[in-house]
Amino acid sequence: MFIVDALAMAGSMTWEILWALILGFALSAVVQAVVRRSTVVRLLGTDSPRSLTIAAGLGAASSSCSYAAVALARALFRKGANFTAAMAFEIASTNPGGGARRDPGAAAGLAVHRGRVRRRTDHDRAAGAAVPPLPA
Numbered sequence: 172m173f174i175v176d177a178l179a180m181a182g183s184m185t186w187e188i189l190w191a192l193i194l195g196f197a198l199s200a201v202v203q204a205v206v207r208r209s210t211v212v213r214l215l216g217t218d219s220p221r222s223l224t225i226a227a228g229l230g231a232a233s234s235s236c237s238y239a240a241v242a243l244a245r246a247l248f249r250k251g252a253n254f255t256a257a258m259a260f261e262i263a264s265t266n267p268g269g270g271a272r273r274d275p276g277a278a279a280g281l282a283v284h285r286g287r288v289r290r291r292t293d294h295d296r297a298a299g300a301a302v303p304p305l306p307a
Contacts, residue, residue: 188238195239199246208250215252215260226256230263240264 215222226247233243244261248254 191236191238194236195242198233198239199242202243202246202250206250211247212251215247215256218253218255222253222256223259226252226259227263230260233264237265 214225230240233240240261243264244257247260248257252260
């Protein structure tokens with residue numbers, strides 16, 4: 172009976188996420204087929220505050236599930252978006268119930284600056300690890 176319950180649960184979970192996977196891959200395909208590389212590079216090609224604001228705004232407007240956000244961020248990155256801008260898009264477009272929004276401590280532990288991600292946690296400081304300040 173245990174195996175039947177496990178298979179039923181696996182089938183149920185697959186059914187629940189199937190729509191999100193299909194949506195994510197479909198939107199990614201649309202971005203790859205329709206959006207011009209020059210447009211992506213012009214809007215999201217740098218890690219400037221303007222590009223990050225546009226990326227976060229587009230991500231918040233799309234407000235897709237995490238599966239679609241990952242696929243779309245990958246498509247934007249492959250089209251020429253800066254890595255930091257692609258991650259800003261991904262974080263802004265995930266559902267409010269998941270990811271960094273569910274765990275603000277994890278989001279606060281990551282400091283993104285000019286394309287570099289640095290882990291800055293209270294645990295590192297308490298352990299005596301040298302945590303360099305962010306450059307101005």
